[in-house]
Amino acid sequence: MLSASRGVPGGSPDTSSGLPGTPTQYHVDRGEGVDEAAGSLFELDGHSLEGCPVVCPGDSDALGRSLAILSNHRMTALVRGGGSSLGIGNPPGPIDVVLETRGLSGVTDFEFDDGVVQVRAGTPLSVLRQQVEAEGWVLRLDPSGAGSTVGGTLAAAAVGPRVLGFGKPRDCVLGLDVVLGSGELTSCGGRVVKNVTGYDMAKLYTGSFGTLGVIASAWLRLAPIAESKQILTISSDNFENMFALSLEASRRASARAAALLSPLAAQRARVSGADAVNQWVLVFEVAGDEAATRCDADWLKDRARASGAEFVELVELVELVDRVELVEPVDRVERAEHVEPADRLDAQPAGPGPVFEDAVDRVRALQAGTLATGGIRARLAALPTALCSIVDALADSCSELVLHPGVGLVYAFSAGGRQAGVAAIDACSHAAAKAGASLLLEALPPAAKIGRDVFGEFGPELELMRGLKQRFDPAGVLNPRRFVGGI
Amino acid sequence: MDRVLEVNPLDRIAVVQPGVVNADLSRAVSEYGLFYAPDPSSQQVCTIGGNVAENAGGPHTLKYGTTTNHVLAVEMVLPDGETVRLGSSTNFANGYDLVGAAVGSEGTLGIVTEVTVRLTPVPEGVETLLVIFPDIVSACRAVGQIIRSGLVPAALEVIDQRTIRAVEDSVYAAGLPRDAGAVLIAELDGPRVSLAPQVERIGRISASAGASEVKVARDEEERARFWRARKGAFGARGRLAPDLYVHDAVVPRAKLPEILAQVCEICDRHKLRLSNVFHAGDGNLHPNISFDRRDPDELARVMKAGEEILRACVAVGGVITGEHGVGTEKREYLHLVFGEEDLAAMRRLRDVFNPDGACNPSKIFPTTRFCTESDPKARGYDQVPL
Numbered sequence: 001m002l003s004a005s006r007g008v009p010g011g012s013p014d015t016s017s018g019l020p021g022t023p024t025q026y027h028v029d030r031g032e033g034v035d036e037a038a039g040s041l042f043e044l045d046g047h048s049l050e051g052c053p054v055v056c057p058g059d060s061d062a063l064g065r066s067l068a069i070l071s072n073h074r075m076t077a078l079v080r081g082g083g084s085s086l087g088i089g090n091p092p093g094p095i096d097v098v099l100e101t102r103g104l105s106g107v108t109d110f111e112f113d114d115g116v117v118q119v120r121a122g123t124p125l126s127v128l129r130q131q132v133e134a135e136g137w138v139l140r141l142d143p144s145g146a147g148s149t150v151g152g153t154l155a156a157a158a159v160g161p162r163v164l165g166f167g168k169p170r171d172c173v174l175g176l177d178v179v180l181g182s183g184e185l186t187s188c189g190g191r192v193v194k195n196v197t198g199y200d201m202a203k204l205y206t207g208s209f210g211t212l213g214v215i216a217s218a219w220l221r222l223a224p225i226a227e228s229k230q231i232l233t234i235s236s237d238n239f240e241n242m243f244a245l246s247l248e249a250s251r252r253a254s255a256r257a258a259a260l261l262s263p264l265a266a267q268r269a270r271v272s273g274a275d276a277v278n279q280w281v282l283v284f285e286v287a288g289d290e291a292a293t294r295c296d297a298d299w300l301k302d303r304a305r306a307s308g309a310e311f312v313e314l315v316e317l318v319e320l321v322d323r324v325e326l327v328e329p330v331d332r333v334e335r336a337e338h339v340e341p342a343d344r345l346d347a348q349p350a351g352p353g354p355v356f357e358d359a360v361d362r363v364r365a366l367q368a369g370t371l372a373t374g375g376i377r378a379r380l381a382a383l384p385t386a387l388c389s390i391v392d393a394l395a396d397s398c399s400e401l402v403l404h405p406g407v408g409l410v411y412a413f414s415a416g417g418r419q420a421g422v423a424a425i426d427a428c429s430h431a432a433a434k435a436g437a438s439l440l441l442e443a444l445p446p447a448a449k450i451g452r453d454v455f456g457e458f459g460p461e462l463e464l465m466r467g468l469k470q471r472f473d474p475a476g477v478l479n480p481r482r483f484v485g486g487i
Numbered sequence: 488m489d490r491v492l493e494v495n496p497l498d499r500i501a502v503v504q505p506g507v508v509n510a511d512l513s514r515a516v517s518e519y520g521l522f523y524a525p526d527p528s529s530q531q532v533c534t535i536g537g538n539v540a541e542n543a544g545g546p547h548t549l550k551y552g553t554t555t556n557h558v559l560a561v562e563m564v565l566p567d568g569e570t571v572r573l574g575s576s577t578n579f580a581n582g583y584d585l586v587g588a589a590v591g592s593e594g595t596l597g598i599v600t601e602v603t604v605r606l607t608p609v610p611e612g613v614e615t616l617l618v619i620f621p622d623i624v625s626a627c628r629a630v631g632q633i634i635r636s637g638l639v640p641a642a643l644e645v646i647d648q649r650t651i652r653a654v655e656d657s658v659y660a661a662g663l664p665r666d667a668g669a670v671l672i673a674e675l676d677g678p679r680v681s682l683a684p685q686v687e688r689i690g691r692i693s694a695s696a697g698a699s700e701v702k703v704a705r706d707e708e709e710r711a712r713f714w715r716a717r718k719g720a721f722g723a724r725g726r727l728a729p730d731l732y733v734h735d736a737v738v739p740r741a742k743l744p745e746i747l748a749q750v751c752e753i754c755d756r757h758k759l760r761l762s763n764v765f766h767a768g769d770g771n772l773h774p775n776i777s778f779d780r781r782d783p784d785e786l787a788r789v790m791k792a793g794e795e796i797l798r799a800c801v802a803v804g805g806v807i808t809g810e811h812g813v814g815t816e817k818r819e820y821l822h823l824v825f826g827e828e829d830l831a832a833m834r835r836l837r838d839v840f841n842p843d844g845a846c847n848p849s850k851i852f853p854t855t856r857f858c859t860e861s862d863p864k865a866r867g868y869d870q871v872p873l
Contacts, residue, residue, distance in 0.1 A: 113635045113741040136637060157584075168578075170587060171556060178832075186832045187825065192737040194769040194809040196542045196591050197824050198851060199833045200555065203587025212583075224637030251608065253678045291680040381579030383498040408498075408577055438579050455581040461571045465583050467839035472832070484582040 044078065045091040046446035052095060058103040060177060060185055060216040066099065067214065068183025071475040079210040079479055081122060081152025084145020084368065088156060088442050089209060091449050093480035101151050104216055107131055109191075115222040116174060116191055121151025121215045137222035140172035144368035151215040157207030160364045164406045165256030165287065166223065170206045175219035178205050180212065181473025191219045204468070211483045212472040226287035229256075230297045231359050233271055235279040236309035239391070242280040243405060245303060247384055250406025252296040254288035258406050259363045265400035265413065269366040271359045273312040281312060283359045367402055367411050374445040376414040376421055378428040382437035384408045393431035397424040421448055432456070455484040488536075488600060491515045499606045500559065500576055505536020505599050509543075512604070521606040524551035527810070528718055539599050542591030544810035546642040546717070549768035550676070551607065553810070555590040562601035563589060566845035576603045588836060593812050594847040596840035610676035613641075614686050615710040618693045619700040622668035623647045623751075623763060627743035629671060629696035630767040634740050636692060638685060642674040643768030650720050650762040650775075653727055659719025661712045664700075671698075671767070672713055720764040721775070727760060728777035732789050734796055738805035740770045749799045750774045757792040759785075771809035772800065797823060813851045821853050 042049055055077070057063040070077055075096040080086060101122035109118040112135040119128055125148050129139050141150070143158035152158070154176075157169050166172070175189030178201075188201035205212060236242050242260060250258035259282070266272040266281035273279070284300055286293040304311065357365075370377050378398075380390055384405050391401060391410070397420070400413040414424035425441065425448060432439035441454040458465075462485045469476075469487045481487070489506030496519035503512060509530040513522040526545035527533055533543065539561065544553045551557075560574035574586030589596055620626040626645050633643065646654075651663045651670065663670060671693065675685045690701045704710035724731050738746045747763070754761035754776065765773040774796055778789045797807050801823045808817055821830065834852065 111739055111741060113631060114739045115634065116739070167556075170584060171552070180832065184828050184832070186828045188829060188832070190806045190824070191804050192739060192770055192806055192809070194544055194548060194553065194737050194766075194771050195806045196810055196812050197806040197808050198813060198821060198830070199836055200542065200587055200591050201832060201836065203555070203584045203590075204836065206587075207584050224639065227637075253611075253681075289681050289684065291684060292678045295678055295680050379579075381575070381577040383495070383500070383577060385497050407579075409579065436577075438575055438577050438581055440579075440581055458582060459572065460569060461573055461582070461585060464571065464585060464839055468583060468836065471835040471839060 044086065044095075045089075045449055047092050047095065049078070049095060049098060052098055054098045054100055056100045056103045060104070060179060063099075063101075063104065063179045063214060063216055064183050064185045066183075067179055067181060067477060070097065070477045071182050071473075074475055075477065076480045077477055079155075079214055081149035081155070082124060082145065082147035083152075084143065084148045085152055085156035085158050085209075088440070088454070089479070089482035090452075090454055090486060091446065092482050093476075095480070099214065101149060101214065104151070108217065110135070111191070112137070114193075115224065116193070116219060117222060118191065118217060118219045119150050120217045121149060121154075123150050124148070125150060125153060132222055133225060136225045138225050140166040140221070140223050141169055142166055142364070144364050146365070146368065150218055150220075154206050154215055154218060155208060155210045159409075160367065161257040161259050161283070161360050161404065162285070163409075164250055164258055164404060165285075170203055172221045172223075173202045173206055173218060174221050176202045176205055177216040177218075178213035179216055181475060181477045185216070186213070189219065193221055209483050210479050211469060211487055212478070214478065226256075226289075226293075228290040228293040229285065229287040230293055231283065231285045232297055232300055233281060233283050233312040233359055234300070234304045234309045235266070235273060235281045235312050236307065237278045237280065238308070239280050240388070241307050242282060242309065243388055243391075243403070245300075245307060245309065246282050246284075246403070247405040248303070249282065249284050249296075249300055250404075252286065252299065254286040254292040254296045255284070255406065256287040257283065257285040257360050257363075258404065259283045259360070260403040260405060261363065261366075262399075262401040265366060265402050268400065269359075269362045271312065271362060273310065279310075282309075283363055285360050363402065370443045371400065371413050371415040374416040374421070375443065376412075376416050376424050376441070376445075376448070377443035378412045378425070379440045379442050380410045380412065380428065380432050380435075380437045381440075382408050382410070382432075382435045386435040386437065390431045390435050390437065393434070394424075394427050397427040416445060416448075421445065425452075453485065458485060489534075492601070494519070494606075496521060496606070498576075499608075500603055501606055502576075502601060502603050503535050504601060505534060505539070507535045509533050509535060509538060516606055517609070519606075520609050522609055523604060524557055524607040525554045528721070535602050535604070536599050539590050539602055540592065540594045541810065541812045544766070544769070544771070546644055546766060547674075548766065548771075548810075549643060550639055550641040555587060557605045557607075558586060558590055558602060559605055560603040561586055561589055561599045563597040563599050565597045566841045566843065570600070571597075574603070578605070591812070592837075593814065593850045595837055595850050597846060610641075610678075612679035612682050613674065613676045613710070614682045615704040615713050616671075616673040616675075616686065616689060617663075617702040617704070617713050618671040618673060618689075618698045619664055619667045619702075620669045620671065620693075620696070620698050622697075623747050624744045625697035626669040626671045627747055627767060629693045629698065630743060631741050632692045632696055633673070633689060634768070636688065638675075638688060640673050640685075640689070640768060641676045642672065643766070644672040644717050645763065645765055645767040646670050646672070646717060646720060647763040649727075649760070650723070650764045651716070653723040653762065654716050654719055657719065657723035657726055659715055659723050661716035661719075663716050667699075669763075670716075672717055717764065720762075724762060724775060724777055727762070728779055730778050730780045732776040732778065732793060733811070734772065734774045734776075734793060735808045735811040736772050736774075736797055736800035736805055737809035738770045738772065738800050738803050740768070742803040742805070743767060743770060743772075746772070746800060746803055746805070750796055753792050753795045753799065757788040759788055759792055766809075769809065770805070794820070815849050818849075818851055818853050821851070 104122040142160035142162035488504035
C-alpha cells in the first residue's frame with residue numbers, strides 16, 4: 001500500500017537530494033494488505049492520488065524544509081493528520097504530494113501542576129488523552145473522527161458532543177508552532193493561560209483547514225478531571241417537549257453534553273430503548289463535582305417524569321472517581337488515583353484492546369459518518385431558538401437529525417442519491433438562509449461538490465481571507481482550492 | 488456609539504455599540520438573570536470597544552475567560568472605509584476566525600462599530616474568602632495548589648503587605664490586617680450545593696500552605712468590603728508616590744512563588760518601592776513600582792528594574808502582557824517573546840487589513856529591526872515623558 005522509496009516519479013524534481021534528515025518519502029500505491037487508514041489517500045473528491053509521493057517529516061525543521069522546497073518549485077501539498085476531517089472541503093486543485101504529520105508525534109512538555117501540555121501535531125488524541133488523564137486532567141478536544149490527531153483537530157476546528165462543556169478547539173489553544181506555506185517556522189501565543197502579547201494568531205490558524213500553514217505543535221489548556229460523571233438517556237415522541245427539555249438541560253451547571261437525536265438517528269446510534277418507534281432521544285451527560293452532578297441528574301429525572309418522557313435503560317457504565325486530597329506542606333497536591341485506562345469510559349487505549357464506549361461515544365461516532373456511501377451530512381449552526389424551525393424545514397429531506405440545542409448545532413443526514421441528495425442539500429441551504437444559520441456541508445458525494453462551495457456564501461470578508469492566503473501561502477502550496485471561496 | 492442595540496435573553500446574546508460601558512452592559516441585562524462576564528477592574532468606565540481592542544480580562548478571567556471567549560461577531564470599519572462583518576452570532580462562522588484575530592488587535596486592523604456578545608447566566612451562589620498569609624510566597628504556593636487540586640474558582644487575587652497598608656490608610660480601607668504578609672481573595676460561584684465543599688477544600692489547602700486565617704464573607708456587605716480592598720489598591724498607591732509603573736506579565740501559575748521572589752529581589756536591589764496586587768489564578772502579575780518621575784535617577788532605576796522583571800518572567804515561560812496590551816510602551820520588549828519570523832507573520836495579518844498603516848500605526852510592533860536593539864535606554868526610554 002505504501003512503498004518506501006527515494007525520489008519522486010519521473011519528470012519531477014528530486015525533493016530528497018541534498019537535505020540532511022530528509023523526510024522519508026513513500027508513494028501511494030494500491031496493493032495487497034491495504035491499510036484502511038491510508039485508503040482515503042487513494043482519491044479525494046474524485047481527484048486520484050495514486051502514485052502521489054507521501055512526505056512524512058520527522059520534525060518541525062524537516063517540515064519547514066519540505067514546504068520551502070514545495071513553495072520554491074510551485075508544487076502543491078495535501079496535508080493529512082489522521083484523515084478524519086480530510087473529506088470536509090471543496091474539491092482540491094492538482095496535488096503533487098501528500099504531506100503527513102504523523103512523524104510529528106509526542107508530548108514535548110507537560111506542566112501537570114498548571115494543567116497545560118505541549119504536544120506535536122501528529123499525536124493521536126487517544127494517546128494524548130491517556131497521558132493527561134493519568135495526571136488528573138482531561139483534554140478539551142472531542143472531535144467526531146476516529147484516529148484524529150491534535151493538529152488535524154485544530155486545523156479543522158473539529159467538535160463533538162462535548163463542545164457544550166469543553167468549548168470549541170480555539171478555546172483551549174494557548175500557543176502554536178506553525179510552518180507557513182512558504183516554509184517559515186513561526187510561533188504564536190505561549191504556554192500561559194492569559195496572553196495579549198501581539199496578535200492572537202492561534203485563532204487564525206485554528207480552523208484554517210491547513211491553508212495558511214501546517215500546525216507543528218500546540219500548547220493546550222486542559223480541564224480538571226471530573227469528580228463525578230453520569231450519562232442519562234431519556235426518550236419521548238413529543239419533539240417540542242424534548243427540545244425544550246434538552247435546551248434547559250444543556251444550561252445546567254454541570255452539563256457537558258446534551259444531544260437530541262431524531263428517532264432513526266437514535267436507533268442507529270443504539271441509544272434507543274426496545275420500543276423506540278418515533279422516539280426522540282436525549283443523551284445528557286453531566287460532569288463535575290459530585291454534588292452538582294447529582295443535583296443536575298436528579299433535576300433531569302424529575303423534569304422527565306413530569307413531562308412524560310421515558311428513561312432509556314442502556315447497558316451503561318457510570319463512573320465515579322473519588323477525589324482523595326493529600327494535603328501536605330509541599331508544593332504539589334497529589335491528585336486522586338486514576339482508574340486504569342481500560343476501565344475508564346472515555347479513554348481509548350492506543351493499542352489493541354477492548355474499547356469501552358458510552359452513549360456520548362456513540363453519538364460522536366454517528367456524527368462522524370454518513371448514512372451510506374455517497375450520503376450527505378450537513379452541519380447547521382444557528383441561534384438555539386431557531387433550531388425548531390430548522391428541524392421542521394428538514395423533516396422531509398433529511399431522515400436523521402442530531403441536535404445540540406445548548407450550542408445551536410444541527411447535524412442533518414440524508415442517504416443521498418441523485419434527486420434525494422439534491423433535495424436535502426437545497427433544504428439545508430434554504431433552512432440555513434431563513435434561520436440566519438451557518439451551513440457547512442461536511443460530507444457530500446464528489447459530484448455534488450462541483451459548482452458549490454461547501455462552506456457557504458460570504459460577503460466582503462472573503463477578500464480579507466483571500467488576502468491572508470496570499471500572504472501566508474503565496475505559492476499556493478497548501479491544500480489548494482479546498483477552503484472557503486476556493487482558497 | 489454608546490447604545491445597547493439588542494438584548495436576546497433566550498439565546499443569551501446582546502448587540503452593542505463600542506461605546507457602551509462594560510458595567511452598564513451587565514446592568515442592562517441583569518433583569519434577565521444574565522451578565523457580561525469579562526470584568527476588568529476599570530469596568531465602571533471602560534467600554535466594550537476598548538475591551539475588544541485589548542482582549543480585556545479581569546479578576547474573573549480564571550473561570551470565565553477573556554473578551555475573546557465572549558465576542559461572537561463584530562462589525563468593523565476598515566482603514567479604507569469599507570465595512571465588514573466578522574464572525575457570527577451563531578458562534579460557528581465558516582472561514583478564517585477573523586473575529587478571533589481582531590479581538591486584541593489594539594485598533595491596528597480597523598475600528599469596531601458593533602459587537603455581538605455572549606451573555607452568561609448569573610451564578611446561583613457565590614462565596615468569597617479572605618485568606619491571610621505570613622508572606623506573599625506562601626500565598627502564591629496556595630494558589631498553585633488550588634489549581635493543581637482541580638478546583639476552578641471564579642477568582643484568585645493576591646494582595647501584598649505594602650498594598651494592604653496603603654489601602655488601609657486610604658478611603659478604600661476594608662479592615663484588612665496590617666501585619667499580614669499577603670492576603671488571597673478567593674471567590675467561588677456556581678450551584679449552591681457545590682460551594683460549601685469547595686470552601687472547605689480551599690480552607691484546607693490554604694492552611695497547608697501556611698495560611699493563618701480564613702474568613703468567609705458572611706453577607707454581601709462583607710463580600711463587597713473584601714473586593715473594595717482589591718479594587719481600591721491602585722488608587723490607594725497614590726498615597727505612596729505621585730507615579731506608578733504597572734507591569735502586566737504572566738507566568739505559569741506553578742512559577743508564581745519563584746518569580747515573586749525574583750521580582751522582590753530586583754526591586755530591592757534597585758531600591759524601589761514595589762507593591763503587588765494581581766490575578767494570581769491566571770499567573771497574571773502586576774508588579775507596581777511607586778516612584779516620582781521628577782527624580783531622573785529613580786526613573787532610570789524604575790525602567791531598568793521593569794526590563795529585568797519582564798526578562799525574568801519570560802525566562803520562566805511567561806509573556807510580557809496578559810491584559811493591558813502592548814501599545815507603544817511594551818512594543819520594544821516584544822522581541823523578548825517573539826522572533827523576527829513570528830513578528831513578520833503578525834505583520835502579514837496587519838497588512839491585509841491595514842496596508843497603509845492608517846490605524847494606530849505606532850502600536851504593537853517594535854520600531855527596531857534587530858532584537859539586539861531592544862535596550863530601552865538606547866531608544867531613549869528614560870527620556871520618554873510619562
